[in-house]
Amino acid sequence: MAYHIPDDLLAALRAANHILCVSHVNADGDAYGSVLGMTHLLHRLGKRAVAAMPDPVIPDFTFLPGADAIIAPDAVADDYDLIVCLDMSSPDRMGAVFDPLRHAAIPLVVIDHHITNTHFGAANWVAASCAATSQMLVYLADALDTPPDPTIAACLLTGIVTDTLCFRTSNTTPEVLEAAMHLQRAGANLAAIVQRTLNRLPFSTLALWSQVLAGARLEEGVVWVTVSQTQLRAAGHADDDSRLNSILASVNEADMSAVFTEKVNSQGAPAVECSFRAKPGFAVGDLAFQLGGGGHAPASGCTLDGTLDAVVARVIPMMIAARRAQATTEPRA
Amino acid sequence: MAYHIPDDLLAALRAANHILCVSHVNADGDAYGSVLGMTHLLHRLGKRAVAAMPDPVIPDFTFLPGADAIIAPDAVADDYDLIVCLDMSSPDRMGAVFDPLRHAAIPLVVIDHHITNTHFGAANWVAASCAATSQMLVYLADALDTPPDPTIAACLLTGIVTDTLCFRTSNTTPEVLEAAMHLQRAGANLAAIVQRTLNRLPFSTLALWSQVLAGARLEEGVVWVTVSQTQLRAAGHADDDSRLNSILASVNEADMSAVFTEKVNSQGAPAVECSFRAKPGFAVGDLAFQLGGGGHAPASGCTLDGTLDAVVARVIPMMIAARRAQATTEPRA
Numbered sequence: 001m002a003y004h005i006p007d008d009l010l011a012a013l014r015a016a017n018h019i020l021c022v023s024h025v026n027a028d029g030d031a032y033g034s035v036l037g038m039t040h041l042l043h044r045l046g047k048r049a050v051a052a053m054p055d056p057v058i059p060d061f062t063f064l065p066g067a068d069a070i071i072a073p074d075a076v077a078d079d080y081d082l083i084v085c086l087d088m089s090s091p092d093r094m095g096a097v098f099d100p101l102r103h104a105a106i107p108l109v110v111i112d113h114h115i116t117n118t119h120f121g122a123a124n125w126v127a128a129s130c131a132a133t134s135q136m137l138v139y140l141a142d143a144l145d146t147p148p149d150p151t152i153a154a155c156l157l158t159g160i161v162t163d164t165l166c167f168r169t170s171n172t173t174p175e176v177l178e179a180a181m182h183l184q185r186a187g188a189n190l191a192a193i194v195q196r197t198l199n200r201l202p203f204s205t206l207a208l209w210s211q212v213l214a215g216a217r218l219e220e221g222v223v224w225v226t227v228s229q230t231q232l233r234a235a236g237h238a239d240d241d242s243r244l245n246s247i248l249a250s251v252n253e254a255d256m257s258a259v260f261t262e263k264v265n266s267q268g269a270p271a272v273e274c275s276f277r278a279k280p281g282f283a284v285g286d287l288a289f290q291l292g293g294g295g296h297a298p299a300s301g302c303t304l305d306g307t308l309d310a311v312v313a314r315v316i317p318m319m320i321a322a323r324r325a326q327a328t329t330e331p332r333a
Numbered sequence: 334m335a336y337h338i339p340d341d342l343l344a345a346l347r348a349a350n351h352i353l354c355v356s357h358v359n360a361d362g363d364a365y366g367s368v369l370g371m372t373h374l375l376h377r378l379g380k381r382a383v384a385a386m387p388d389p390v391i392p393d394f395t396f397l398p399g400a401d402a403i404i405a406p407d408a409v410a411d412d413y414d415l416i417v418c419l420d421m422s423s424p425d426r427m428g429a430v431f432d433p434l435r436h437a438a439i440p441l442v443v444i445d446h447h448i449t450n451t452h453f454g455a456a457n458w459v460a461a462s463c464a465a466t467s468q469m470l471v472y473l474a475d476a477l478d479t480p481p482d483p484t485i486a487a488c489l490l491t492g493i494v495t496d497t498l499c500f501r502t503s504n505t506t507p508e509v510l511e512a513a514m515h516l517q518r519a520g521a522n523l524a525a526i527v528q529r530t531l532n533r534l535p536f537s538t539l540a541l542w543s544q545v546l547a548g549a550r551l552e553e554g555v556v557w558v559t560v561s562q563t564q565l566r567a568a569g570h571a572d573d574d575s576r577l578n579s580i581l582a583s584v585n586e587a588d589m590s591a592v593f594t595e596k597v598n599s600q601g602a603p604a605v606e607c608s609f610r611a612k613p614g615f616a617v618g619d620l621a622f623q624l625g626g627g628g629h630a631p632a633s634g635c636t637l638d639g640t641l642d643a644v645v646a647r648v649i650p651m652m653i654a655a656r657r658a659q660a661t662t663e664p665r666a
Contacts (some may be wrong), residue, residue, distance in 0.1 A: 167500050168532070170524035177514040184507040191503035195613060198501070199583035203556065206549040206584070213543035218536050250532035251539070280524055 003139035009123035010143060012109050013042075016082035019049040020106075023086045024093035027053055029162025029197055032061040034086040034111070034133040037148075037155035040066060041137065044146050052076050054095025063196050064158060065151045078102045082109060085121060087133035087159075089114040111136055116294070131171045134159025138179040150187030157188040162197050165246065170280050170298060201243070208235035209244065216248070221327070222319045223254035226308045227261040241275045245299075249277035256282055256323050258315065262308050272311035275301045276319070282326050287318060336472035342456035343476060345442050346375075349415035352382040353439075356419045357426035360386055362495025362530055365394040367419040367444070367466040370481075370488035373399060374470065377479050385409050387428025396529050397491060398484045411435045415442065418454060420466035420492075422447040444469055464504045467492025471512040483520030490521040495530050498579070503613055503631065534576070541568035542577065549581070554660070555652045556587035559641045560594040574608045578632075582610035589615055589656050591648065595641050605644040608634045609652070615659050620651060 013019075021038045023031035035051045042049035051070045061067055073096035083098070083106050085091070091098060091108070110121035113136060115128035130136050134156040141148050148156060160180050164172050167180070184190055211234075212225045225248065227241070241259040248257035257277045265271035274291070276284035276299065283297035293302020304311050346352075354371045356364035368384045375382035384403045394400055406429035416431070416439050418424070424431060424441070443454035446469060448461035463469050467489040474481050481489060493513050497505050500513070517523055544567075545558050558581065560574070574592040581590035590610045598604035607624070609617035609632065616630035626635020637644050 167523070168527045172523055174514045174517040177510045177517065181507045181510040181514065184510065190500070190505055191613060194501050200585055201580065201583045203549070203551050203584050203586045206546045206556075206580075210543050210546035210549075213539045213546070216536070216539040216543075223536065223539075247534065247539075250534045251536050252533055253536045280528060 003127070003136075003143075005140060005143050006123055006125050009109050009111070009125050012082055012107065012123050013084075013144070017047055018080050019047055019082045019084060020076065020080040020097075021049060021051045021084045021086060022094050022097045023053060024088040025054045025095045027055060027058065027061075029061065030132045030134050030159035031087050032057070032064055032067065033155045033157075033159025033162070034137055036064055036066045036070070037134055037137050037152050037159065038084055038086055038111070040149075040152045040155060041141055041144070041146060044149065044152070045144060052097045054097050060197065060200065061158075064155055066155070073097045078106075080106050082107055084108075085110045085112070087112055087114075089117040091120050111140070114296075129171075129173070129175075131169065131173070131176045132160045132163035134163070135176060135179045138182060148183060148186040148188075153183040153186035153188035154193065157183040157190060158193050158197060161190070161193050166194055166198055202235075202237055204235045204237060208232070212244065213247075218251070218253055219316070220320045221253070221255045221323050222257070222316065223248050223251045224258040224260065224312070224316060224319075226312060227259065228308060229262045229264070232261075241273070245275050245277050249279065255279045255327070256284060256319055258319060260308055260312055260315070263303065265303075265305055269305060270307045271303055271305050272308055273301065273303050274311065274315060275299075282323060284319075284322070287322050290318070291315070336460070336469075336476075338473060338476050339456055339458050342442050342444070342458050345415055345440065345456050346417075346477070350380050351413050352380055352415045352417060353409065353413040353430075354382060354384045354417045354419060355427050355430045356386060357421040358387045358428045360388060360391065360394075362394065363465045363467050363492035364420050365390070365397055365400065366488045366490075366492025366495070367470055369397050369399045369403070370467055370470050370485050370492065371417055371419055371444070371473075373482075373485045373488065374474055374477070374479060377482065377485070378477065385430045387430050393530065393533070394491075397488055399488070406430045411439075413439050415440055417441075418443045418445070420445055420447075422450040424453050444473070462504075462506070462508075464502065464506070464509045465493045465496035467496070468509060468512045471515060481516060481519040481521075486516040486519035486521035487526065490516040490523060491526050491530060494523070494526050499527055499531055535568075535570055537568045537570060541565070545577065546580075551584070551586055552649070553653045554586070554588045554656050555590070555649060556581050556584045557591040557593065557645070557649065557652075559645060560592065561641060562595045562597070565594075574606070578608050578610050582612065588612050588660070589617060589652055591652060593641055593645055593648075596636065598636075598638055602638060603640045604636055604638050605641055606634070606636050607644065607648060608632075615656060617652075617655070620655050623651070624648070 021035050023035040039049045039051040053070050107122040110124040112126050113130040113133050117126040127136050211231050216225050245259045259275045261273045263271045263273050278284040284300045285297045288295050288300030288302045291302040354368050356368040372382045372384040386403050440455040443457040445459050446463040446466050450459040460469050544564050549558050578592045592608045594606045596604045596606050611617040617633045618630045621628050621633030621635045624635040
């Protein structure tokens with residue numbers, strides 16, 4: 001498990017005694033897993049540490065040990081001697097947890113696996129070869145001579161499982177399996193984590209998917225669906241578009257997929273959340289970036305103003321063009 | 334990777350020079366992965382070895398190295414000095430590959446991970462703690478001082494990935510991840526294998542699922558759907574009920590799930606293929622057994638004569654009763 005962790009980051013962690021751990025807006029399993037895993041790790045080192053998140057904890061992750069102790073932005077103090085920024089490429093992702101004025105004197109350290117990281121900390125450890133920030137914390141625990149206990153292991157394995165869709169993403173290296181194996185041996189229950197995170201679906205989603213899949217479209221290797229507010233209201237919940245897009249992303253005839261979900265923007269005008277996926281050999285990261293969003297080559301997203309019809313009419317030709325360009329250039333790579 | 338492999342099995346493999354490797358009827362990824370992995374391993378040991386399967390190779394697995402050299406029952410000879418039976422609990426699973434009269438003088442050795450194995454070989458290695466027979470062959474390769482090459486590794490990792498649904502089943506121990514890690518390091522491409530096996534769906538399945546999910550029913554913790562011949566014909570293919578049942582099995586409100594697929598039996602009369610799943614803590618193995626089928630606690634199946642309506646009316650009350658009994662007794666366990 002050899003990994004180079006910057007000395008200044010290790011020194012900052014060792015020296016600090018009152019530490020705020022924070023992760024990003026629109027949190028996912030790796031955000032929760034890494035922020036809680038880090039907090040528990042610092043506790044085991046005998047330090048005062050608290051986890052803060054910009055948004056309320058989403059119900060899917062309240063099972064994680066320590067989730068009930070996560071504080072909201074209004075409970076964040078200003079007397080920390082270190083802020084650990086986890087799984088985020090830029091400081092704006094901390095939302096209202098971080099106040100540039102109140103927290104100006106407190107050093108930030110960054111632990112992140114996004115290749116787009118802006119290295120905004122006083123010390124930065126960015127490991128783009130890791131599939132999850134939670135994976136990095138396995139190496140950090142090792143470097144700090146603090147083998148994960150079952151609590152830490154459960155948090156970190158949740159981050160790895162959710163960010164890799166249980167080892168199905170193309171960045172699942174042997175090192176990912178090795179880190180997961182260590183966490184299992186440290187007491188994390190892989191099957192229970194899969195059951196609590198990936199294998200969850202409200203019954204009402206089946207009726208929603210039935211309606212949504214009836215409108216699935218396939219054109220030139222791009223498959224997509226739209227989800228309207230009417231459909232979401234009928235299902236009685238906000239659908240997680242990730243699992244729906246996992247289904248589309250496996251369509252044999254397609255290299256790219258998209259889920260377009262109707263929203264209302266902050267001005268009350270129509271908007272559309274776009275979620276993109278690409279098969280190995282294809283990429284949707286640049287597409288989302290051009291549209292003001294972000295993400296990685298295999299999965300990305302953005303939010304656009306406009307109606308479902310207008311957004312689909314704008315985005316699908318871009319996807320088809322991108323796929324065509326990539327299909328042409330790929331053999332030269 | 335310590336594992337106890339019976340000495341008589343190792344001795345039989347070392348002594349033999351002309352070997353038939355065989356796996357089971359209704360083959361799955363572990364059947365193909367283990368029979369081909371074993372054959373390649375024997376070739377690397379300098380032996381004559383051939384893989385045979387009772388049924389034609391299904392298209393999903395023709396990508397495996399050596400799949401094109403698998404022989405059918407009518408090409409099986411009678412002059413082997415050893416038959417290696419992989420991933421099967423009893424000799425009838427070899428179908429027409431094994432002829433008790435023609436092959437009477439040839440010793441059988443058994444390598445299998447099913448707890449129900451009848452130990453029908455001259456030497457038997459049954460490891461029920463392994464999630465796949467392909468996992469056992471990782472240890473066998475080690476014991477025979479023949480580290481897997483990329484060809485062997487691809488076959489064995491395919492067996493592990495398909496039998497564990499990519500590490501999601503409850504028998505995915507740290508040893509499973511460790512074996513998979515070794516195979517990745519030996520040259521197997523995990524992401525490509527996931528893409529070729531689990532992440533495949535004809536576009537027409539989306540329309541089929543749309544129709545089928547519209548009829549999803551939930552009663553007392555049991556969720557089910559029916560798939561009619563009319564729906565299958567409209568979709569233009571025989572649906573794989575496994576992925577559909579994976580969706581149902583993740584419904585939060587359910588502990589058991591079923592997919593009922595309309596068929597026609599050999600007499601031309603209506604029949605129904607039933608596929609069952611149970612969440613951790615619940616079991617559907619006995620249910621299928623009572624109905625003349627088979628399987629494990631988390632997944633089982635059977636085929637019953639009758640119309641869709643008649644079979645559903647017969648089976649669902651049994652499932653609800655089984656779930657009720659298990660929900661009652663579980664806390665006492």
